[in-house]
Amino acid sequence: QLVESGGALVQPGGSLRLSCTASGFSVGAYAIGWFRQAPGKEREGVSCISSSGFLKYADSVKGRFTISRDNAKNTVYLQMNNVRPEDTAVYYCAADEYPYRGSNWYLQHLYDYWGQGTQVTVSS
Numbered sequence: 001q002l003v004e005s006g007g008a009l010v011q012p013g014g015s016l017r018l019s020c021t022a023s024g025f026s027v028g029a030y031a032i033g034w035f036r037q038a039p040g041k042e043r044e045g046v047s048c049i050s051s052s053g054f055l056k057y058a059d060s061v062k063g064r065f066t067i068s069r070d071n072a073k074n075t076v077y078l079q080m081n082n083v084r085p086e087d088t089a090v091y092y093c094a095a096d097e098y099p100y101r102g103s104n105w106y107l108q109h110l111y112d113y114w115g116q117g118t119q120v121t122v123s124s
Helices: none
Strands: 001-007 014-020 032-035 042-050 054-057 067-070 075-080 088-096 120-124
Touching: 001 088, 014 032, 014 042, 014 120, 032 067, 032 075, 042 067, 042 075, 054 067, 075 088
Parallel strands: none
Antiparallel strands: 001 014, 014 075, 032 042, 032 088, 042 054, 067 075, 088 120
């Protein structure tokens, strides 16, 4: 099971940290991805951390978002800095049993477990 938290209303240029906490398995043994779905749009990949620590980011968030993992807390984080209105979306985390997909990290059908999502709204 995956549970996201940390979603909120934040002003443009602000920061937010999302958490994805797992139960029943260790996040360190899986690739964990963050995805988002904006109103009226398809869900898209945001970032991924492989079991060995390789990091991937969508071009739209590079330099602003940072993914990290705390194995002791069995949690993966998404630090969101300098947020923009276009970052408004429901954010989901997902777990892939395969440790590293490389350039295919954003393919949603490869992920085995999904959280319920957390709402992030960027607005003044």
